[in-house]
Amino acid sequence: MLILVTVVFFFMRVIGDPITASQGGRLSAVQLAQRRAAAGFDRPIFTQYSEYLAGLLHGDFGTALTDHRAIREVLVTNGAATLELSVWALLVAFLVGVPLGRLAARYRDRLPDVSIRTFAVLVYAAPVFFVGLLLKLLFSATLGWLPASGRASAGVEVALTNVNPKTNIMVVDAILYGDTSYVLDVLRHAILPALALGLLTAGVFIRLIRINLIETMRTDYVTAARARGVPERLVVRKHAFRNALVPVVTVMGMQIALLLGGAILTETTFEWQGLGYVLSRYLLARDFVAVQGLVTAIAVVVALASFLIDVINALVDPRVRF
Numbered sequence: 001m002l003i004l005v006t007v008v009f010f011f012m013r014v015i016g017d018p019i020t021a022s023q024g025g026r027l028s029a030v031q032l033a034q035r036r037a038a039a040g041f042d043r044p045i046f047t048q049y050s051e052y053l054a055g056l057l058h059g060d061f062g063t064a065l066t067d068h069r070a071i072r073e074v075l076v077t078n079g080a081a082t083l084e085l086s087v088w089a090l091l092v093a094f095l096v097g098v099p100l101g102r103l104a105a106r107y108r109d110r111l112p113d114v115s116i117r118t119f120a121v122l123v124y125a126a127p128v129f130f131v132g133l134l135l136k137l138l139f140s141a142t143l144g145w146l147p148a149s150g151r152a153s154a155g156v157e158v159a160l161t162n163v164n165p166k167t168n169i170m171v172v173d174a175i176l177y178g179d180t181s182y183v184l185d186v187l188r189h190a191i192l193p194a195l196a197l198g199l200l201t202a203g204v205f206i207r208l209i210r211i212n213l214i215e216t217m218r219t220d221y222v223t224a225a226r227a228r229g230v231p232e233r234l235v236v237r238k239h240a241f242r243n244a245l246v247p248v249v250t251v252m253g254m255q256i257a258l259l260l261g262g263a264i265l266t267e268t269t270f271e272w273q274g275l276g277y278v279l280s281r282y283l284l285a286r287d288f289v290a291v292q293g294l295v296t297a298i299a300v301v302v303a304l305a306s307f308l309i310d311v312i313n314a315l316v317d318p319r320v321r322f
Helices: 002-014 018-023 029-039 045-057 071-106 111-125 128-142 154-160 170-177 180-216 220-227 232-244 246-270 275-284 288-316
Strands: none
Touching: 002 045, 002 288, 071 111, 071 170, 071 180, 071 246, 071 275, 071 288, 111 180, 128 180, 128 246, 154 170, 154 180, 170 180, 180 246, 246 275, 246 288, 275 288
């Protein structure tokens, strides 16, 4: 985290101070100098760096130059949208990846296995924004089944702003509002973004579960179960599958970074106003203070998630402790 914060901080300064980068060409030289002095960007760079680190230790990620929003507020408001999308995407990844991975392992090197492996490679290799555009073209523009963008219909979003307490997680706010039609509307808007992002992770799960399940099926205790006459279906489900899931728990932590990276493109494609969506807007506006704060916050999330996954992995598999 410290290395990433340092690299991002100095990289942003290499291309100029944030005030000049975002406001250059709009303000006069005198006005730019005044803004730089007021924001402290005229001081030595290592002084700025030490003050930035001190602010991070107190949870201060800075304030955006373009809309003057505190990055902490952006993390709470838009971060809830990214969290919601990531949960839906993980759900899709499990619902698609786990059954197909089991099926591929059971029919190893036969037609179902070859077809599923081909599907896994395609969904993992295809750019997430391209998959999103195809989904929008098919299910929204052509069939008209699902909405193409947004987290909810305009009227629903306006109504949910009055929910108290407001969580900024749209489906939770819709449930708190108490209107079933609002919940269904939110879920309909979440389907296409969740599919686009979830299929990316499903490709990883399919291949990982298949490989680990095949290896587990060769172990002695599985052979002993077969020798006792246990049906193959039960051998896979009760004896092999649970142990094959242990590496999946580890990879889940690694996929959080993949999900957050994919969320930037997915949220932009579907106008899902999460961290990825606002990050792309700040990049276009050359608001490097906001970009720096958001990248740092995402790095903290990934690092903490990786640590928690290591702890959970040790609890699931006692061998990890030794």
